[in-house]
Amino acid sequence: MKSIGLYVIFMGSLFTKMETFKTYVRRTVDESMLIGINSLTLVTIVSTFIGMVTTVQTAANLISPFVPTSVISTVVREMTILELAPTITSVVLAGKVGSNIASELGTMRITEQIDALEVMGINSTSYLVFPKILAAIIMFPLLVILSGFLGLYGGYLVGTLTGVVSGEDFIYGLRLDFKQYYIFMAIVKAIVFGFIVASVSAYKGYYVEGGSLEVGQASTTAVTNSCISILLADFMIAQLFL
Amino acid sequence: MIEISHITKAFNGRTVLNDISGIFEQGKANLIIGSSGTGKSVLLKSIVGLIEPDEGEVIYNGRNFTRADKDLKTEIRREIGMLFQGSALFDSLTVEANVKFPLDTLTKLPEDEKMDRVNFSLKRVGLENVNKRMPSEISGGMKKRVGIARAIVNDVKYLFCDEPNSGLDPQTSIVIDDLIKEITEEFDTTTIVVTHDMNSVIGIGDKIMFLYKGQKLWEGSNANILNPDVKELQDFIFANKLVKQIKS
Numbered sequence: 448m449k450s451i452g453l454y455v456i457f458m459g460s461l462f463t464k465m466e467t468f469k470t471y472v473r474r475t476v477d478e479s480m481l482i483g484i485n486s487l488t489l490v491t492i493v494s495t496f497i498g499m500v501t502t503v504q505t506a507a508n509l510i511s512p513f514v515p516t517s518v519i520s521t522v523v524r525e526m527t528i529l530e531l532a533p534t535i536t537s538v539v540l541a542g543k544v545g546s547n548i549a550s551e552l553g554t555m556r557i558t559e560q561i562d563a564l565e566v567m568g569i570n571s572t573s574y575l576v577f578p579k580i581l582a583a584i585i586m587f588p589l590l591v592i593l594s595g596f597l598g599l600y601g602g603y604l605v606g607t608l609t610g611v612v613s614g615e616d617f618i619y620g621l622r623l624d625f626k627q628y629y630i631f632m633a634i635v636k637a638i639v640f641g642f643i644v645a646s647v648s649a650y651k652g653y654y655v656e657g658g659s660l661e662v663g664q665a666s667t668t669a670v671t672n673s674c675i676s677i678l679l680a681d682f683m684i685a686q687l688f689l
Numbered sequence: 690m691i692e693i694s695h696i697t698k699a700f701n702g703r704t705v706l707n708d709i710s711g712i713f714e715q716g717k718a719n720l721i722i723g724s725s726g727t728g729k730s731v732l733l734k735s736i737v738g739l740i741e742p743d744e745g746e747v748i749y750n751g752r753n754f755t756r757a758d759k760d761l762k763t764e765i766r767r768e769i770g771m772l773f774q775g776s777a778l779f780d781s782l783t784v785e786a787n788v789k790f791p792l793d794t795l796t797k798l799p800e801d802e803k804m805d806r807v808n809f810s811l812k813r814v815g816l817e818n819v820n821k822r823m824p825s826e827i828s829g830g831m832k833k834r835v836g837i838a839r840a841i842v843n844d845v846k847y848l849f850c851d852e853p854n855s856g857l858d859p860q861t862s863i864v865i866d867d868l869i870k871e872i873t874e875e876f877d878t879t880t881i882v883v884t885h886d887m888n889s890v891i892g893i894g895d896k897i898m899f900l901y902k903g904q905k906l907w908e909g910s911n912a913n914i915l916n917p918d919v920k921e922l923q924d925f926i927f928a929n930k931l932v933k934q935i936k937s
Binding site for chain 1: 734737738739759762763764765766767769771773774775777778779780790791794795849
């Protein structure tokens, strides 16, 4: 309970004594590069392979003369858009981005860089953390959209190359009974998960006390707490929106 | 001038600072000395507002910092420059960007004026042609100098130095001490230095406050510190064999 209270106070402090708009724009662009552009390779590899594996395993479970092969891509589509792209991508990003944020802020704390900002009269939470959260909220949906596309494309490639489903059937299955609302849900999830990863990790890193050992521990806790929070939020969004 | 009155601070029931009062004068190097764990850094952090004292007040030129609202606190903090024990340079920024940082975030000066000030500050601390280097690419002594340059770049009125000589060789320590002294006189700042280095005490201590187990036991200057009437201070000073020799 104490941690939740501290987290709420921490989030509230982001909006007090803010810096200029120009400062936040510059910092948010920098953070977007770190969070978004630097995660492209990881997201590409993970998403493509998850799409490929999902297609192969769905096909293996649907071998029946009574089930048209286009169902494979319909199942892959639903799984990818609703769950794999937003949730798995965010969990993977929690590992990369979350640990990065926590260790960066933790190191700044133990090397007195955060104190240096405070002494200058700068609100360190607002200056350091707010742009990270903003960048995560912007970049996570873009990465999730990319992840969804690559997942489906990976499924298409492996399906057609292994012959379990023809290209035409795969495309037909993708289009069959497509609900645009699911895209909206995936983006909502991505925004919420981006906020969770950035804020939880920043909170864990910002309040580090001690030395390098504690920074490492904070980084690990940031990732685990982010992952658990993502899964809880995933369930709540599914309950609310479906 | 900075005045502190009845500063008291405890952590988890353990009193670290006990009713400390004193005046730190403008244009002088005011030293806070004492053994490790006596509360020197806690006192310094209480003065700059990084730690809130349980009791007591800190007054900057008549302005009560402890009771100030957020705006006044920010105003006072923008007149403060601080050199941290580990320099606290921002790892992701170059030397130049580190020094320019207070100007970028706290002022609306034109870019060329900012650069003039950055170059002046770096030159003042004896650093040239290192503008584009990263903090990881320079030595500990150079980091301290960059820390000082960053502290003075925004025309500060108050300069705080937390263990400026820690981790430095004796020669570089003297250079940093001299620099702090020169800057204090040149910019007429109220400078407070936390140290346990006897070379600094004798070299630059215009005014010295000795802390022992969270209490102020002695106050004076480097002119009379070698003849103290306090046993704890004698033990502290003459633990250094060199000082013992100078005395004898």
